[in-house]
Amino acid sequence: MTTVADPPQPRRALRSTAKVLPEHARASNRSMVLQLLFHAGPRSRAELARATGLTRVTISDLVASLLAQGLVTELGQQADGKVGKPGTLVGLDAEAFQIVAVDLADDERVHGAVLDLSGAVRERRTAPVGGCTGAAAVEVLLGLCRELVAATTRPVLGVGVGSPGVIDLSGRVLQAPNRGWYDLPLAEQLSAALELPVHVANDADTAALGEFTWGGxxxxxxxxxxxxxxxxxxxxxxxxxxxxxxxxxxxxxxxxxxxxxxxxxxxxxxxxxxxxxxxxxxxxxxxxxxxxxxxxxxxxxxxxxxxxxxxxxxxxxxxxxxxxxxxxxxxxxxxxxxxxxxxxxxxxxxxxxxxxxxxxxxxxxxxxxSLGEHGALSGAAVLVLSGQLGVT
Amino acid sequence: MTTVADPPQPRRALRSTAKVLPEHARASNRSMVLQLLFHAGPRSRAELARATGLTRVTISDLVASLLAQGLVTELGQQADGKVGKPGTLVGLDAEAFQIVAVDLADDERVHGAVLDLSGAVRERRTAPVGGCTGAAAVEVLLGLCRELVAATTRPVLGVGVGSPGVIDLSGRVLQAPNRGWYDLPLAEQLSAALELPVHVANDADTAALGEFTWGGxxxxxxxxxxxxxxxxxxxxxxxxxxxxxxxxxxxxxxxxxxxxxxxxxxxxxxxxxxxxxxxxxxxxxxxxxxxxxxxxxxxxxxxxxxxxxxxxxxxxxxxxxxxxxxxxxxxxxxxxxxxxxxxxxxxxxxxxxxxxxxxxxxxxxxxxxSLGEHGALSGAAVLVLSGQLGVT
DNA sequence: AGCTGTTTGTAAGGACGGTTGCCTAACAAA
DNA sequence: TTTGTTAGGCAACCGTCCTTACAAACAGCT
Missing domain, CATH: 3.30.420.40 (ATPase, nucleotide binding domain)
Structure with missing residues (x-):
């Protein structure tokens, strides 16, 4: 029928928006519970419900799924002398998974570690860079990652890497002159080779994350x-x-x-x-x-x-x-x-x-x-915690 | 039974998290549709579906509710010669609501305007401050707001205010020495008096919002x-x-x-x-x-x-x-x-x-x-668009 | 001991939001 | 006319959260 007037000119690039599904709501609430357990320590389901604003029913359901995944464990009854039925404490199981973290800030040696979910370092390894650049430097990094993965004693939640240079959100290194990396999809390559989730960010950014999460x-x-x-x-x-x-x-x-x-x-x-x-x-x-x-x-x-x-x-x-x-x-x-x-x-x-x-x-x-030498390593671990569990 | 070890010390204040319900997903998706129509102009439902990633069914449902609220209107058939059934264009109705915007940056006069949803100024008013401070200054502002609301010819989406000073997210003025305001819940007071949604922010912030949305x-x-x-x-x-x-x-x-x-x-x-x-x-x-x-x-x-x-x-x-x-x-x-x-x-x-x-x-x-004199006014309007419709 | 009130955790049913699958309408091209 | 493609609507299903209801466990009181 009626034809239409010219559409108004687009004024600027749209802010990145994405559709939201109920399952995203679920994931967000799950992260909120994990976040709470991570930062505030073990809680009963009822306390989690009060802190999150969700109902006890929903929290029970969420906790059940977290228990099934082994991420949290029941820690027994609350022993405080309040009236009413004592709650069952639920706590994040720091031993449930381990994280592999690598820091590339040093030009001489690549530093890596295995951490548990509480951020405690369980194992430490380094590898000499030996002046390698480009693909060879990726190989050195990959070798250290494999060694660290082999040294884990639990399922690996993921691998976090802090590297100098300009790195986008997907873990693509746009430029890192020190390593001779330009437009290199590092996270993607490592993830394919290790068959694990890999997160890569700038080393100063990982240091900031570590400080934010663990530096008080x-x-x-x-x-x-x-x-x-x-x-x-x-x-x-x-x-x-x-x-x-x-x-x-x-x-x-x-x-x-x-x-x-x-x-x-x-x-x-x-x-x-x-x-x-x-x-x-x-x-x-x-x-x-x-x-x-x-x-x-x-x-x-x-x-x-x-x-x-x-x-x-x-x-x-x-x-x-x-x-x-x-x-x-x-x-x-x-x-x-x-x-x-x-x-x-x-x-x-x-x-x-x-x-x-x-x-x-x-x-x-x-x-x-307050994190001493290995702030960047802790931060790389936070990268994984944040990316895989939504905990920061 | 087993009592529990001391919970780990909380390391820092939690990032503000909030529970997410399916209805929030709905609101977010609704905003995404509005955002798209706002910035990219009229679209058919099928195009909206492709752009958002949602299904045509969901988009149809969302569009139906937006049509019912009068926020969008159907603009007739798409007239391009592609194969298949031509779509029905759906566009944001800039006339559906009006916005009242006020700028307090000037110490001499309070500037206000009525805008439509496209940001076009429909009416302009000012009021002399006359050296008023404290509650008297609120009265001047309120008077101008009433005058502007009376000048509207459509339902009012909300009121946006840009003011010098330090202002929190809830629209509470923590301090604005020019007006003698300290710890004043301005948005709350105006909202109660006008019986409309009111959003208040720093004038430089509203200017930034205006530039972000309309300044290219x-x-x-x-x-x-x-x-x-x-x-x-x-x-x-x-x-x-x-x-x-x-x-x-x-x-x-x-x-x-x-x-x-x-x-x-x-x-x-x-x-x-x-x-x-x-x-x-x-x-x-x-x-x-x-x-x-x-x-x-x-x-x-x-x-x-x-x-x-x-x-x-x-x-x-x-x-x-x-x-x-x-x-x-x-x-x-x-x-x-x-x-x-x-x-x-x-x-x-x-x-x-x-x-x-x-x-x-x-x-x-x-x-x-690129917004000339009244950038802060446009920005105050964006405050309302953003707060009420999720459009930025 | 027994009762009462409080609190915890679970179960059942309902509301809401989105998806898939299938249908009809409308059009271009062969 | 037939075929293929696209738009939009309807029905059935799944996931998520809510409300309501209930059993269990405890403190405090009689």
Missing amino acids: ASGNGLLVLTVGGGVGAGIVLDGALVQGNEHAAGELGHVTALDERDEHDRAPLGRPELCACGRRGCLETVLSVPAMRRRVAGLDAAGRDAALASVGRRLGIVLAPVVSALNLSEVVLCGPEELLGGPLRDAALATLRERTIPVVSSHVQLRMT | ASGNGLLVLTVGGGVGAGIVLDGALVQGNEHAAGELGHVTALDERDEHDRAPLGRPELCACGRRGCLETVLSVPAMRRRVAGLDAAGRDAALASVGRRLGIVLAPVVSALNLSEVVLCGPEELLGGPLRDAALATLRERTIPVVSSHVQLRMT
Whole structure:
């Protein structure tokens, strides 16, 4: 009959939406129960019902399916002297599955571990990279994964990998210059070879996940800065990693931190140095471990402290806009404690507070990681927990 | 029987999770259909089914309920010469409801409008603030809202308000010094008085929403900077506003942008000025409209351009870490075109590119808003569209 | 001991949402 | 006219959660 007017022009790409089925609701509720048991410890079914808002009937059903899968176990009666029938405690069984986690941040050796569901490391292995790149580097990684899988004593929930470079949500490495990987579907390849679920993410992102889950993060909004050969950052907002437009969020290492014309701290830091990226004064040229070691070499304690404080001030200047814009609750440093933990941290925090409004700065914390060396490994494990069980 | 070991200590506050019911799946799918019709224009049921992944049966059912509510209408047959039965086009009815939107960013007058579902302004009203604060300011706002509601010619979908200050997700104003509001449940009060759904958010956030929905945003990651009496920012990541730990995300106005010891641009900008917050050199002391007008007053064209370029460079320095950390695709400036649009924008973009790695800076855009004066009003309308229909 | 009230966990039945399978209507191409 | 394709509707089924009802286990009281 009536023909139709021209459709209005599409205004922008649609936000990724997906159909929702009742079974997704089920999965979400199942994850909520697991999340609760994971973080808050064993509970009775009735308590789970109250905490989730679901009915006891539904919780019973969910718990029954989790029991059938072996993910949770009944732990006996609640022994507190309240009125009424005592509940049966149900708890996550940390021994039910094991997780294989691998960290590729180190250029010399690939570090891996087997963890249980509580995040405890059960087994540790490393493999030398030996300068391998491209497909050969994938083989080294795959070999370590096989070795770790062989070392597990329980069914494997999945494999988590933290790698430098730009990595999309599907675990495809868009670019990782250190390994010579470009547009490589790493998760897919590993998954096919190992016949296991594999999750791959940027190493700073996995470090952020680990800190978020196990580092005692307090509020909402966490930035984790990994300081090693380079500088990277992972950001968790509202419980999720920030991806960025090109999956390159967290590229803080190459923000200019030292300006040709700044008088600020000129004496201790000298003129802006040339960076590997071809520009001058990048944060990496002052904050990376090699740069700092070079700067403090041969200095006495006072000189060393002054130099590190200068670096900390530059870091504070770079962090101030980020912390303000996102109203972060926590900034966490990962790297050598002896370089980052002292005057550097203190100066960075002081500078950060100086340069931000109190409503923001009074709540923000700046501290060393509480996970020690293997934060990235724990984070890679969280990647699997999150991907397979919905637990974060 | 067996008593139980101590539960593991809770490690952190749980991420906000909520139970999911099948009816939520229904609401989500309904929103997805509306979203599609909103952004991509009229479609047949079969096309909707293909686009959403749902079956034709389910789509028919959803469309039937939307037809019953008057939100969509059938627009006749598809007239293209393909094989098979031609489909019946179904389109969002922009006339079905109207939206009342109010912007409180201006200290002198409250601006309001009636919009249809396509975002077109149908009616415009303002009310003088007259220095009112506290409850009196609420009364002024309420009066304007009543006037606008009376001016509507269709059922009202809801009321959206953009206000300066820190505002939580429920529309409670935690603090808005300009209006003398502290811990005020504004959305709740307005909703009770008007007997309509009311959504309240920070004005920079609503501006960001408006730009995101109607400004032709390209990629993922948008920061909108509102420049007026002060400076504010709203950030949209992954299709959602960034809230921040204390709902204070976007507080960029009081980041130090001009340092006592910086030589950088000293000549055009002078020594760091005292800011209303009590500190020196905040971004607001160089980028706010009054500050800029004062700086360019009495200068010739060249001097004016140089001064604005200096301001742009300071802005670029502040933005660089944020753009890098979040890998933003777009930074949008809202405010007086004659101040922001020319040398300031150019210098800010150039500085931003100088200070960030190409992988980040090559994709980022920095431009004036395409929504003109009433971006915040459009954004307040999006608040309602999003809250009531799930359309963004 | 026996009763009462409270709390836990399960069972049965109903409501809702989505799917599959099958039907008819409408059209183009052979 | 026949064939193949597409749109849209109807019926039957499955999954998920809810409400209601009930048995079991306990504390506190008489």
